Amino acid sequence: MKAEHLHILADLSAQPTASARTRLIAIRRLCRAFTRELDAIRAERRALRRQAGKLRPFLPFTRLAVADLERQAVSHRSDAVEDLxxxxxxxxxxxxxxREGMAESLGFDGLCDLLNVNPRHRHEAHRAERCGFLEVIFVEGLEDSAEQRGGGWRDGPLFNACHYAMMEVIRANAAESRAPAAQQPPKLRLVKR
Structure with missing residues (x-):
């Protein structure tokens, strides 16, 4: 997808006057484009690792080339990966x-229609009262369940976006818990009687 199309989608997703349906479609398309780009970068990194693997049988003569390819694989487009x-x-x-109440304004059926949720999964989620974005997209992983067969299909673009958001929250909480406390514990000393 071209950069100008991404900008248009970003503008649509941020417009307060756009309908919830339009905003969700724009967000989903953005997530899909970003996920594809991440997958392409990871494929390029795997290709570099495969090249290093092909040189391994010729060690120690190819040690420098293998090390260089592995270094390239780790750092390949790392800025782009971080931005994505x-x-x-x-x-x-x-x-x-x-915060805008998109899930509420779409309603459960409208949300499931936009996310391509299998009717059977839709019925089960509605019966279990799992009707919000977080429940449908991330907890249950029902996005695009109508297209998928089998059990390992929790990999939709919105699921990935929620996954990265949750990772960010976990990292922030972990950093907060490692920070030194404002109050130091009292110093204990042994008192003789």
Whole structure:
């Protein structure tokens, strides 16, 4: 997808006057484009690792080439990966927090229609009262369940966005808990009687 199309989708997703349906479609298309780009970068990194693997049988003569390819694989487009992960996390925060009430304004059936949820899964989720964005997209992983067969299909674009948002929250809480406390514990000393 071209950069100008991404900008148009970003503008649509941020417009307060746009309908909830339009905003969710724009967010989903953005997440899909960002996820595809991340997958392409990961494929390029795997290709570099495969090249290093092909040179391993000729060690120690190819040690420098293998080390160089492995270094390239780790750092290949790392800035782009970081930017894409941050963009997905910010879109995931929009969905998780749902401050504009998009899920409520769409209704459960409208949300499931937009997310391509299998009718059987839709019925089960509605019966279990799991009707919000977080429940349908992330907890249950029902996005695009109508297209998938089998059990391992929790990999939709909105699921990935929520996943990155949750990872960001966990990292922030872990960093907060490791920070030194404002109050130091009292110093204990042994008193003789």
């Amino acid at each position: 992960c941050q963009a997905l996390a910010s879109l995931g925060r929009i969905l998780v927090q749902d």
